[in-house]
Amino acid sequence: MKNSILDRITIIPDVCNGKPTVRGLRITVETILQYLSSGDSSEEIINAYPFLEKLDIQACIAFALKNLSTSKNDIQLAS
Template sequence: MNYRERIISDHHVMLGKPVVKGTRLTVELLLRKLSEGATIDDLLTMYPNLQEADVLAALYYASNVLANEEVIMLNAA
């Protein structure tokens, strides 16, 4: 899946946070709702313009961000 077709960052929308294209629904919001126990079907009911592929793209985006995260270790002195 290519999340770039569905997840965008634009400094004019939600201060540049990643959102579902054409909406103001942030990846953060979708992840938060899922972590609180909402299902994909719940999200589709709450946000009628949202598609299942949008939610999956948000999950894929988040996993890519974490997979490419760099950890910098500082020496404890």
């Protein structure tokens, strides 16, 4: 069976307080998304964390999208 890109995201209670991380490493999905939202490119993130792969960053985005589409969004936008 083909592995899903989401298999790169792990939740281990003893790693980063159980936050979703990349491949069980001590870098959270949240950290990667913060870098991306501040304008850093995948290449810049990989330069800062050479143990990461481009697919890891894509997995973080896919994980966020999956969670956004399956949870209630309580964010209020200004009109």
